[in-house]
Amino acid sequence: MEYKGPLNKKEKEDEILRTSNEKVIDYKNENTDENIEEKENSQVLKDLCQDEKLIKEANENKFKGNELFYQAFFDEAIISYQKALDISPLKAKHERAIYYANIAECYIRKKLWDQAVEACTNALKEDPEYIKALHRRAKANEKIGTWHSLDAALLDYEDIKKRLPGSSPIHKSIKESISRVKPILSEVQEREKTQMLNKLKDLGNNILGKFGLSTDNFKAVQDPQTGNYSISFQK
16 A cells, blocks of 8 residues: 555545545435435334234233123223223224223213213213213213203213114114103203202392391292293382
């Protein structure tokens, strides 16, 4: 090898420029559209494989929960379904809706209606089209039996009826549920209205009594067309 001696200033500048150009060319070659797309596709594939792995693991917990459910170990089943939720990717919307709906069914079996409603609502946030969660929420709200819950149950039953084809095996039972809930809702509405008015009357008497008056001095008349009340004073 021939020894050229130390590089002069110009030769050093030329060497630096040549090295820089080679690095730029290498960078461009690595970052062509084809290479970028290949890297992106590789990352997408890697993410899909990871998601599939997590969903598989989550479903294993779901299957374990199902076994516990059929043995009536509802608390243990809830734990397994919750593990499935903790593991599953957030983008796995339908799978997560199933896990929440299964938790709801456990609460229904335990007669914990409020928790069942909450679990069903979470399921429907994941998948608004999941009829099973909608049906379970309607059943749980019906069991709670308040004006608000019965009204919510009726809305859910009617929503299910609209979505289901007439050939659905549960279509008949949904119609029966609607027919059952309507009169109960009307009865509970009147009862809760009466209870509320009595509480207001007691409160009014406590206040008006200081002025020598009572709620008997006021008459409430309901408008049969609107259902609204007007108040008139009577001595």
